[in-house]
Every structure is written in structure tokens, then in C-alpha cells.
Amino acid sequence: MTGYILRRALVSLPTLLGITLIAFAILNLLPSDPLLTWSDGAGPVSAEATSRLRDALRPDSGPVMRYATWLFNLLRFDFGHSLRDGRPVTAVLTEALPWTLILNLSALIAIYALGLPLGWIGARRRSGTAAAGRALLLFLSVVPPFAAALLMQRLFAVRLGLLPLQGTGAGGAPGPAAAADLLRHMVLPCTCLALAGWAYAARYARAAFRAILAPEAMAAARARGLHGFSLARHFAPNSALPFVWMVAGIVPALVSGSVVIEAIFSWPGLGQVLLRGVEGRDYPLVMALVLLAAITVLAGQLVADLILPAIDPRLRDLVARDENVHG
Amino acid sequence: MDRRRDGAPAGARAGIAILTACAALALLAPLLVNDRPIVARDPTGRIIFPALRAGRGVASGSGDVALLWPPIRRSWRDVDLAATLQPPSARHPCGTDLLGRDLMARMLHGARISLAIGFGATLLALGLGIVLGGAAGLRGAGTDLLLSRVIEALSCFPPFILAMALQAVGGGGIGAMVLAIAIGRTAAAARFARSETIRWRGTGIWVAAHAAGASRPGAALRHLLPLVSGPLAVQAAFGVTHAILLESSLSFLGLGVPAPLPSWGAILAEGRGSLDVAWWPVVFPCLGLALTLAGLSWAGDRISPPIVARRLLR
């Protein structure tokens, strides 16, 4: 097992390097001016001042050297300093990362929590309410995240005053009150993030359950005397596969929706950091972010590859032969 | 008594009908709603088709004699600052946008752009994914290693950065956006295709087909496509609308189609600031998207269950 993990990690190393190289190339090929990157470059700047400052702000080596330096520092776990304010990149990221994690994980849980049951119901019986529910979700999924966010803000926060409009709460000493405050602030942004995923999850679940609960299999299982909960448990392992794959369809929506949702709800996550970083050509920051995202995705795939064989015995051989089943 | 799925043929027909209607509308939009004639004769007596010359900004000369006008004579690009944000009325069935342009005309012309982006990006992603994943699964060993790394890289890279880069380099445009969105979605399809290929390779069918003399790519394609089309169809249905929504976010960030092209995403993005006083720039594109998604999923319903069932029962 450990050997397998290590081998996978080793094999993924070139991918990670390749990604950072691409990110670096993009950010350095795009036109950029360090004068603008630093402190968002405010105020009218005359030609004289520009020439004075440009020497001070210009990077002191060419692109190849800079990438090599960055790589070398990476080996010492030094991610460099942001070009916008000079702070260590790790500091900037550790401030924002927990917020993004909380939001996206909660949205993922919410998607599964609502999508799976609806899919199950829809597959098991012809229910008018389930169909109506799916239709509603379908419509909700095509509402752009920002529109849904704006509408919900107006309805729940301004009109009804039930939920906070934006932000992460008043902070203060950790404890049940602060946790409750945070949860209240999370409801709206999570819902907006989950919107697109719900319809997809419900539909995917319905299709998958329908196939799994195909009549022949059902008849066979019933003939063996299974029913009710044991019936569900019988089909559970096979059912799990599609839902692991389903994440692959949901996560991109979450990530791309995050940037807009975080802006609207003033959620201090990585979305704003990434946006500012790319606009400002803050390449140490963006590269660290890209690396972080890549490692997360790859780690997720690794975990899936470890879980899948446990569920589906047919895959165990493939894993034993060291084939990368999940890709 | 067994339970059967609902009347799939009827639903699928309805779905396909909706999709065909959308596609027809989109393709025929310049001939249905335009401020230029469909057929005209220019001063030298030549027959010209001004309505189809969509790209050029400056209108054709006043010396042309129009022979055939579109049924609805309306422009999607004429700014009218005296009539901004008008609610839907007889004159403007969908209202006007922030700059006074007729929203219905913009929606129809935008259908072409948005559907092209949505379908283009999704089909490109699916095609690339199947090719990449299939090749990786078929070849095994070295090729698999390399291609798997490529697939990994694709799955990890934030499409937003790519979109920005492509726009800065290519000056924006629909092609760049389709590419950016497609690249972001290729990985999921590729991974699925790859694992399916590997599984299928382990069965006897592959050996039999090969022994019977079928060429590798041919056999792979014939057997692979039905395998992957099921779940991928569901992904595709949502993928198209997701691509259009992604285009809306990119438009919102300024990376969308060049102004003043009225893709649905651009209309949505422009309508954001005035949502408090004008719901129509946001609701109509959403309805369009809902219609597209409904059509796609109804049509897709037909494909997935039998395929998925057949596979899992093997």
C-alpha cells in the first residue's frame, strides 16, 4: 500500500512540474509591468518617476533563471514572496485556504445530501413529486450562480432578515456561538454553489440507480429473499462507483463558481486571491495556488483509486498490477 | 410486476424536437430578425445578401434596392439611449437592455453564438477525452504513462488562467473561449474513457475481435463508444449549459466574446448591474438555457439507461 502510494506520487511529479511550468510561462508571456503589480500601482506616475522605480522593481534575472530559482526554493519549501505586497506566499495562502475548503466541502456534502435521495426516489418509483423536484432542480441549475446569489441575498437577507447577507461572521472567541454564527453565514453561499451541482447529481444518480436497479438484477435479488434495507445494502457497493466518478463532474463547477460566489458574499477565500494574482501577474502566488490545486486533485484521485478496489473486486486485479484505473 | 422506465421514446422525441427547434432558430436567426434585407440588388445590378454579411459593422449602402426583407425587421446592435431598460412590450417582446438594444433580437442572434460555444466546447472536450483516454487504455505501458500525465495536467489546471492567456494572446474571440472551456472539461471524459477501455480490454470481446482481424482502432471505437456514451451523455447535457454559464462568468470578468456580440452569457453579465430594476435581461437567457438543458436531457434520457445497464450486468 505504501509502496503503491509512493509510486503514484513519484509518477505524478512530472505532471506537477509541467503544470507549474505552464503557469509560469503564461504569466510571464502575458504583458506585465511590475510597477502595476506592486500595490496595485496607484496614482498618476510621471515618466521620471517610472524610470526611477522601474529599475528597483524590475526582476533581476531572466525568466529561465527565475523559474529555476523558484523550483530550487520549492525544494526547501519556500514558496517565495508575493509581488503585490512582499509577504510570504505561504502566509497569504494559509489565510485564505481554510475558508475555501469549508465552503466547497460543505457545498459538496449538500449536493450529495439532496441529489442522492432524489435520484434514488426517481429511480425506484414513478413519483410526481420527485419529477417536480427534479424539474425544479433542473431550472435552478441553469440559473447563473451570480443571479441566484443576488436573488437570494435580496430575499433572505434584506427582505426577510433571516440570514446574514455577506461575510464570515463577527469572529471572536471560538466556541458554539461563533460556530453557529459561521454556519449561518455559510448557508447562502453554500446553497448558491450547490445549485448547479444538485440537478446534475440528481439526474446522474437517477440514471445510475436505474441501471443498477435493473429489473433482472432486482428480480434476482428479490428471489434470494432480500428486501428493504438489505436490498439497498446489496446494491450499495455497485452503486458507489458512479458517485465517485460524479465528483469529477461536480468539482469543476464548484471551483469555477467559487470565484464569483466568493466575490458576491465577501467570502475571503482563494477565489479572490487567484483573481488578483492573475490580474496582477503575481507569479509566485499563482504558481503556488496552481500547485496546491493540482496536488489536491491528484490526492483526491489517489484516494478514489484506493477506495474503488475495496468496493469493486473486479478492480483489485488492476490495482495489484499497478494500473492506474482512475486515471 | 417489473417497473419500467417512463415512455422514453416520447420523451426523447420531444427532446430532440426542442433541440432541433433551437438549432434551427439559431441558424436562421439572421434571416428571421435583422435590419438588413435578405436579398437586395446593389446599384450595379448584382444580387447581394446583406443579411448574411453579419460580421461587418458598417451597414450596406443606401443605394441598394431591397428585394426581400426578414419577417421581423429589427437590429440587435442598434443603440437607442432613449429607450434603455424598457420592460417587455408589444414593440419589444423581450424588452430592451441597458443600452436600449432589442433583447429579443439579441437573444436570437445570441443563440447561435452560445449554442456554438456550448456544443463546440463540450463536443471538443468529449472527442479529445475519448481519444486521449481510449489511446491511453489501449496502448498501455509507456503511452499510457505519458497520456495519463497529460490527462492529470488537464484536470488540475484552472481554466480561468487559460482563458485569460488565450484572450491576451489571441485577442479574444469565440474560438479561444471554446478552446479554453474545452480543455478544462477534457480530463473527466478522458479518465472515464480510459478506465472503461481498460476494463473492456480485459474481457474476451477484445481478444475475439482482434483474432477476427478487426483493426485495433476500429474495434476499439465500435465497442468503446457504446460503453462510454451513457454517462458521458448525461455529462454532455449538463456540460453544454455549464459551458454557456462559464462563458457568462468569463464575460462578467471581461474575458468573453468581443463586444457587442450578444452571446447569452454576455447578456446575462450585462444585466447583472440592473437586476433590481430590470429582470428581463437575466430571466430570458435563463429561460433559453433551461430550454436547452431540458431538450438535451430529454434526448439524453433515451441513451443512458440501456447502455449503463448492459455494461454493469456483464
Next chain:
Amino acid sequence: MACSGGGRARAGIPRRLLAAATRAAVALAVAALVAATTTGCSPARDEPPGRSTGGRGGRFVFPLAIEPATLNFVSGTDQASVLVERLVADSLVDHDADLRVVPRLAASWEIAADGRTLTFHLRDGVRFHDGVACTSADVLYTWERIMDPASHAVGRVDAFLPVETVEAPDPLTVRVTYREPYAPALRGWEIPILPAHLYRGADFATAAANRAPVGTGPFRFVSWEAGRRIVLAANPDYWAGPPGLDRFEFAIIPSADTAYQALLAGEVDYARIPQAVAATRAEDPEFRRRFSTVRYVPLFFYYIAWRGDGSNPFFADARVRRALGMAIDRQGYVRSVLHGLGEVVTSPFQALLPPAGDAPTAGAPTAGAMPAAGAAAADAPDPETAATLLDAAGWRRASTGGLRRRNGTPFRFTLLVFAGGEDHVQFSQVAQDNLRRLGIEMTIERLDWQTLWSRLKSGDFQAALSGFMPGPDADSLYGLLHSSQIDGGQNYAAFRDPDTDAWFLAARRTLDDRERRALYRRIENRIVAEQPYAFLFAPAVIAGVNARFAGAKASPQGILGHMPGAFALRPAAGGS
């Protein structure tokens, strides 16, 4: 696969219809919901939802769209940093709501007879928030850091380039000598003063005071929760007395729409009101009970730069530039899209006050001791005259219409626009339509800020739409119009006029206000005749302030960007 289809077919179709009808009903319901939540009325409740924080009476929450990069007074020059620095630190001088210079840390000053030496007399007994006395040594240190390129003082250096020396003969006196008389000298000292004792011996870029600033201002720093808020508390020992508020909070709210909704929901105490709803809101009695409004026109205008250095065949001819300027419908845009919240700008000097000393007429939207001379403040675009001018310049349309050409060259050009600016993008489309009717094809290229900036700086463009923020003194337009600023500066139109150059320099060297005004008037006439830029409009701002607070005063730099600014805010008498 034996039994398929059959059994359910007769129940299939009604189900489909049911699903379809459900979808339609859902769509209608959602549309109704949208209408209900978006059409106008103010919140149904009387009081904002209860927040669990105490001390409401003296706590003011102000939204910031961007988080400051750093709170170092010298290197933090983005708009957010500047706002926070105004509350935490003092500058030698400041300006009031009418943009007149007023004393702050410097109790008085005088200018020597030769006009080259400026002597400040600092207040006695002023202390930093950590108790250390503030003296002229701190002023000297601040100046040294600004001039040191290593401290990256982007945006602050310009005011001090003409300085020859700065001396601190005693702890309460600062003497600044300029190379020659420099009219904008006094205003240049509106910079916050650093606490030298916290930076000496520490690395300037990473000192702790950059994230936890210490100054002499009316509010002292309490905390900075990254990405969320910056909290300040009143400084009871402030030299002008304690401020009216106990606490001042900056909340980081990236979306302007969210900030406005937050105002309605009671989560912030100030926000700009979006143009679309400003008119209706101002009339709504419920809104007026809960909020007071302030209105101001910021010192900012949009313009289109026509690159006139001959790199393109269009814009070297002043007739073409004038024609295009006439054809563009700014008035309609301000009226319809901005709902009247803005002013058409026909001259860059329009909103600027006369140089310090004269009676100001600012605050009101039609400020200007310098009314636009020359070209009429047109009420409407004039496409006919524009067409005539274009014909005279050689750009003619074929008799059948179509594109204008001159010697076979079609009139087609590209306008660069900042992609992230709503007004930028929307107005460019209006201009595109205006020019299309005139027979000119303009393509809009939207770029992100850095790319646009590089294209502008290198002159690699034909036309570009951008904005300019003049300072309170007319000399700030030097960067836009002087020929020395073509290469590397902000003179993007490549405007080169020896007379204008000479007038600018002369206006700098004299301290006589009447003489300066006459010189700027001449520049203005020349600019209006030559039209190197098409000046567009200046958007106005209407903002709401929670009625629980009094003392908010509008200036061209908002309610905080002047003296007394935040200092004067206080809970309203008998506050709810």
C-alpha cells in the same frame, strides 16, 4: 432485455405532460419570485436584524472593495490603503471638503520670498499611538523613504522630484527647499508621516508596522483580519480631541452591489447607491428615514485617447479628432445609462478648483472657476457637422454609403478598452454605434489592466478609452498633456505642442494665482481646439449613510477623503 417498453406506454404521455407543465409552472413561479424580490420596495422590517456585536452607538462600518496591499504609509498607495492611512496617520497638511489646503500636523507654514523654500512649523506635543513623540525627524525620515527607490513608493514620488533638500533644524520645524519655485509644492505634503522609530533598523518592506500601523491619527489600529476587516479604535489623545466615534471598521466587500445590500440590511453604515436605483431610492420615505444621502462628483473623468503621432493614418489630423469627439453621445449616456448621475466633460480643467487661495465654488456638481472655454458645452452630439469635418479631411463615403475612405484606405480602427470596467465597456459600445452611423468601423478590444497598460505605455494602439484622476491642482494635468510624458508617462495621445509645454512649466514656476489661471486658460483653449483626447464624462456618486450617524460631509473624494472626514462622524443626537 426481454420485456421492454410496452407496459407503461399508456401512462407515459400524461406523465411527460405533467413534467412539462410542472416545469412551466416552476418557471413562472421563479419569475414571479424574481419580480417580487427585485422590484423596489425597501425592507419590510423597521430595524436591521440584530447583530451580536455590542457597542452599536459609536461603531461605524465602512466597506472597502479591495483589501489594502500594505498599510505602510509610503508604499501603500492603492485607494484602499490611502483611506485607512487617513484615519490612522496625520499628514503635514490636508484639504477640506472644498479642496482648500488646511493645516493638520503642521500648525502653520510660510513660503520664503524667493518662492523656493517652504517652512513648516509642527504642532507641539503630538504623539504616536505608542506614546513616542512625533517630531521633524519623522518627517525627514518619511521623505527619505519616499525618495529611496527600494521602498517602492509608487504614486508618492512625483510630488517630491523637484525637491532639493529637506532639513529639520529643530524638532518642530521642517524646511523644504525646491530647485525652483514650484506652485503645487504645498499640496505635495499631504502624505502620512511614518513613525521613524519603528522602521529604523528594521527591513522596510517586512516591518511589523506594515500590517499593524502606528501613526498620530484620530484612530488607532486594533486588528486586521485578512480578507475580512480592519478594525480601528478612537485615539483619545488625538491633538484635536477625541473623534466622535468609538470604533471604525473597514469591511472588505468586493462586490459593490453587495455593499449596497449590506447597507439596506444594516451590516454596513455607508455604501454607494447603484445608479439604476438611485432616483427611486431617494424618493422612498422608508429609505429616507433610515438613511441620509450624500452626493459628490469624484475627481475623475473618462477619455478616449487618439494616438496622434502618425503611427496610424487617422488621428494625426485635428479635424478628424474634432469630428469624432462631436459624434460621440456622452450626453445621452449620462442621461440614460447613468440616470443623470454624472457630468459631461468637455475640458479636463472643468472640475478643478483654482489654485489654492481663491474662493472655491466646489462641492456642488457644477464646480469650476474655469468654465469650459471655446467649444460649446454641447447638449447633444452633432453628427452632421462631424460628417462635414470628415469630408473636409478627405474621409469620404461613396455616394451609396458604406465605409468612409481616403485614397482607398478604409476608416477602420481598434479601440482598446479596460475589460473590467462597466462604464468602459458599455460606453465603448455606444461610441461604436455612433461611429458606425457615421461610416466608421470601430472594433472594440477588451484587455485586462496590465495588458492595456503595456499597450498604452508603449504607444502600440490606435485609440484607447481610459480614465484619469486629476489632483486638486490643475498642474496634475501635466502628465496627460506635456510632451515629456509621451514616452513612459501618461500622455497617451502623444500630444506635442511647444506652447502648451511652455505654459505648463510657467504655471508651475509662478506662485501668483491669477497668472496661473490665465496660463491654464490658454492651455484649455488649445486643448479644446486640438482635441488630442475626446473627454467624455465624470460619473457622480450618490451614497447612503446610516441615519444613526451625523457629520458625514461629501467632497470630491468621498466622505472620508478630506479633513475632518472620519473625525467628524458621530452618533446622531437621540440616535435610534
